Amino acid sequence: MYKVCVVTGTRADYGLLRQLLKKLQKNVNIALQLVVTGSHLSEKFGNTQTEIKADGFLEYIKLPIPIEDDSKHGMAIATGVAMQKMSDIFVQLRPELLVVLGDRFEILAASTAAHMLGIPVAHISGGDVTEGAVDDAIRHCITKMSSLHFPGCEQSRRRIIQMGEHPDTVFNVGEPGVENCLKLDLMEREELGRNLNFEYINGNYSMVTFHPVTMENNTAQQQLYELINAMNQFSDMGYIVTLANADAGGRLINDIWLQEGKKHNNWLVVSSLGVVRYLSTVKYAKLVIGNSSSGVVEAPSMKTPTVNIGDRQKGRMMAESVICCEPKCEDIVNAMRKALTDEFQENTRHIKSPFGGGKTSNLIVNHILDFLGESRDTQKKSFYDIDFSVGDR
Numbered sequence: 001m002y003k004v005c006v007v008t009g010t011r012a013d014y015g016l017l018r019q020l021l022k023k024l025q026k027n028v029n030i031a032l033q034l035v036v037t038g039s040h041l042s043e044k045f046g047n048t049q050t051e052i053k054a055d056g057f058l059e060y061i062k063l064p065i066p067i068e069d070d071s072k073h074g075m076a077i078a079t080g081v082a083m084q085k086m087s088d089i090f091v092q093l094r095p096e097l098l099v100v101l102g103d104r105f106e107i108l109a110a111s112t113a114a115h116m117l118g119i120p121v122a123h124i125s126g127g128d129v130t131e132g133a134v135d136d137a138i139r140h141c142i143t144k145m146s147s148l149h150f151p152g153c154e155q156s157r158r159r160i161i162q163m164g165e166h167p168d169t170v171f172n173v174g175e176p177g178v179e180n181c182l183k184l185d186l187m188e189r190e191e192l193g194r195n196l197n198f199e200y201i202n203g204n205y206s207m208v209t210f211h212p213v214t215m216e217n218n219t220a221q222q223q224l225y226e227l228i229n230a231m232n233q234f235s236d237m238g239y240i241v242t243l244a245n246a247d248a249g250g251r252l253i254n255d256i257w258l259q260e261g262k263k264h265n266n267w268l269v270v271s272s273l274g275v276v277r278y279l280s281t282v283k284y285a286k287l288v289i290g291n292s293s294s295g296v297v298e299a300p301s302m303k304t305p306t307v308n309i310g311d312r313q314k315g316r317m318m319a320e321s322v323i324c325c326e327p328k329c330e331d332i333v334n335a336m337r338k339a340l341t342d343e344f345q346e347n348t349r350h351i352k353s354p355f356g357g358g359k360t361s362n363l364i365v366n367h368i369l370d371f372l373g374e375s376r377d378t379q380k381k382s383f384y385d386i387d388f389s390v391g392d393r
Contacts, residue, residue, distance in 0.1 A: 001028075001029055001030060001031045002029060002030050002031065002096050002097070002369075002372045003030075003031045003033060003093065003094065003095045003096050003097075004024055004030050004031070004032060004033065004095060004096065004097050004098075004099060004368065004372075005033040005034075005035060005090070005093055005095035005097070005098050005099070005119075006020075006021060006024070006032065006033070006034055006035070006098075006099045006100075007035045007037065007086070007098070007099075007100055007106065007107065007110040008034070008035070008036055008037070008038075008040065008052075008101075009037045009038030009039065009040065009104055009106035009107065010038055010039050010040065010045075010048075010104065010106075010245050011039070011040070011045070011046065011048040011051070011245075011272045011274075012102075012245060012293075012294075013101045013102050013104070013107075014040070014048065014051065014052060014275075015177075015180065015274075015275035015278070016101055016102075016124075016125075016175075016176040016177050016180070017101055017124075017176065018055060018180070018275055019176060019179055019180065019183065019360070019361040020099075020124075020176065020360070020361040020364055020365070021034065021055075021057065022055070022056075022361075023361050023362065023365050024099075024365065025056075025057070027365060027369075029369060030365075030368075030369075033061070033093050033095055034052075034057055034059075034060035034061065035060065035061045035063055035086075035089060035110070036049055036052060036060045036061065036062055036063065037062075037063040037064070037065055037082065037106050038065060038067060038104070038106045039067060039245065040052070041062060041064050042067060044251075044271075045067075045243070045245075045271060045272070046243075046271035046272035048272050048274075049062075051272075051274050051275075061089060061093075063082075063085050063086070063089060065078050065081050065082045065085065065106065066078050066081055070250050070251045070252075075105055078105060078106075079105040079106075079108060079109050080109075082105070082106050082109035082110070083109040083110075083112055083113050086109050086110045086113040086114075087113040087116075087117065090113055090114055090117055090119060091117065095114075095119055096119075096120075096372060097119070097120050097121075097122055097148075097368065097371070097372060098110065098111070098114040098119050098120070098121045098122070099121075099122045099124070099364075099368070100121060100122070100123055100124065100142065101123075101124040101125055101176070102124070102125050102135070102139070103125075103128075103130075103135035103136070103138045103139035103142065104135065104138070104245075105138065107138075107142060108138045108141060108142060111123070111141075111142045111145050111146070112145065114145075115145040118379055120146075120147040120148065120371075120379055121142070121145055121146040121147060121148070122146060122147070122148035122149075122150065122364075122368060122371070123142050123143055123146035123148070123149055123150065124150045124152075124176065124364070125139075125150070125151065125152050125156075125175065125176075126139060126140075126142065126143040126146065126149050126150075126151055126156065126160055127139075127143065127149070127151040127155070127156030127157060127158075127159040127160040127163075128151075128152070128156050128159075128315075128316055128317075129159070129314075129315030129316060130293075130312060130313050130314065130315060130316060131311055131314040131315045136315075140163065143160055143163055143165065144163065144164075144165075146165075147169060147371070147379060147381065148169055148367065148368070148371050149165055149169055149170040149171065150171055150173045150360075150363075150364050150367070151170065151171075151172055151173075152172075152173070152174055152175035152176075152178075152297070152355050152356065152360075153172065153174070153175070153317050153354050153355050153356070154172050154354075155317050155354075156172075156317075157170050157171075157172040161384060161386070162386060164383040164384050164385070165381075165384060166381065166382070166384045167384070169381075171363065171367055172356075173356065173359070173360045173363040173364055173367075174355055174356015174357060174358070174359065174360045174363075175297050175355035175356055175360065176360045176361065177293075177294065177297045177298040177301070177355070178297065178298070178301045178353055178355045178356050178357070178358055178360070179356070179358045179359070179360045179361060180275060180279060180298070181279060181298055181301035181302050181358075182301065182357070182358035183358055184275070184276060184279060185276075186276060186279055186280040186283055187276065187277065187280040189201060189202070189284050190202075192277070192280050192281065192284070195277065196240075196268060196277070196281075198238065198240065198268045199238075200237075200238020200239075200240075200266060200268075201238075201281075201284065203236075203238065204236060204237050204238065204286050205237065205238035205239060205240060205284075205285055205286065206231075206237055206238070206239055206240075206285055206286055206287040206288065206289050206336075207239075207240050207242070207281055207282055207285045207287070207288045207289065207290075207304075208227075208231070208239050208240065208241045208242070208288075208289045208290050209241070209242045209244070209288075209289075209290040209291075209292040209294065209295075210223075210224055210227055210244065210253060210290040210291055210292075210309070211244045211245060211250065211253070211290075211291055211292060211312060212244065212250055212252075212253060213291070213310055213311055213312045219327075220252055220253050221252060221253075221256065222327075223309070223310060223327040224253055224256055224257075225256075226327055226328050226329045226332065227289070227290070227309060227327070227329075227332060228256075228260055229329040230329045230332035230333045230336065231289075233329075233333050233336075234336065235266075237266065237286070238266045238267070238268070239264075239266060239267045239268070240267075240268045240270070240273075240281055240285075241257050241261065241267060241268065241269045241270070242270055242271075242272065242273060242278070243257060243258075243269070243270070243271045243272075244257075257269050278294075279298065279302065282294070282298060282299055282302045282304055283302045283304065285304050286304075286305075286339075286340060286345075287304065287305050287306070287307055287336060287339050287340065288304055288305070288306045288307070289306075289307045289309070289332075289336070290307075290308075290309060291308060291309050291310050291312035291313055293313060293316075295307075295308055295313075295322065296308060296313050296316050296317075296318060296319075296322060297353075297355055299321070299322075300319035300321045300322065300348075300351060300353045300355075301353045301355070303321075303348055303349045303351070304321070304348065305321050305322075305323070305339040305340075305344055305345065305348045306321060306322040306323065306339075307323050307325060307332065307335045307336055307339055308322050308323065308324045308325070309324075309325055309326075309327050309332060310326065310327040317354050317355075319351050319352075319353055319354060320347070320348075320351045321347075321348040321351045323335045323338060323339055
């Protein structure tokens with residue numbers, strides 16, 4: 001059996017890894033090693049390891065890291081601690097492949113440790129561009145340390161090859177979030193309303209998630225209040241607010257959401273919904289609002305319009321159902337009004353997602369087995385040069 005290690009650090013990446021983890025767990029040729037770290041182990045972020053246990057993953061390694069200090073310095077320290085602990089774990093587990101998703105600091109630490117230990121890395125969702133987040137550079141660093149690449153769209157596949165990765169190692173498998181949208185058994189609207197005890201489920205409501213733009217300095221509070229002021233312009237709209245991740249500045253955002261939530265009867269503020277409840281709420285929502293990647297990837301597959309605020313997701317491929325706007329009250333209000341029109345709502349029901357058709361996890365497992373079945377004595381790789389001209393400077 002091949003020992004395959006997967007690291008998850010947040011509710012977001014676990015939700016995307018969920019289908020793949022189940023297939024790896026059931027495959028007779030794979031021994032799954034699951035490492036759970038980051039905000040999964042924090043009560044302040046919903047203790048989301050309970051969702052992992054509920055899905056049947058009862059045996060996993062807990063790897064606590066310091067996430068109490070969410071300043072940029074604190075994130076840097078946490079990355080260093082995570083790398084040291086990941087190194088110790090990998091020496092014990094001796095996996096033949098590490099599988100990671102995305103671009104967070106925990107994933108950078110895991111990938112760096114594996115790379116320096118000679119463990120090949122398979123990277124999911126590389127090649128994306130998010131100009132407003134520090135994650136953008138982290139994502140590309142992980143790509144260069146990886147031997148196997150699973151981007152979510154053709155544009156991202158081409159970017160990875162442009163970074164010097166050989167085309168034979170780069171596979172457009174679609175986004176795992178789209179697979180969740182198309183394959184999971186979601187909740188009926190009435191059941192969801194009972195589960196959340198939120199009366200606006202039966203009427204008009206929007207999903208809201210806002211993360212700090214980590215490439216900007218001290219903009220989170222101002223931008224968040226611009227969003228809140230815009231939300232208040234729609235008095236008949238309900239809002240389900242999911243708290244920010246453990247990014248630099250995330251705790252300030254969450255404190256404001258929790259304080260403001262007490263003043264608004266039409267708000268429901270939650271730390272985490274879990275993947276099934278979250279996608280179910282997106283399905284019935286009028287809008288997805290904020291700057292989360294779910295508004296760019298999952299919402300179009302659920303045929304729900306998105307108001308994407310600011311620069312956090314700038315540079316990503318966008319479906320026609322996504323309206324981008326500046327983080328200013330007036331611009332957000334105008335984008336919401338446009339997205340709420342009958343014409344835009346109807347057009348969104350017919351858009352095609354650029355992020356695949358829902359076969360992501362099966363494709364990844366097959367490519368992993370092909371990779372592990374090839375004998376290799378080294379993790380060396382040559383830089384794949386592309387013959388093109390960029391003009392004179």
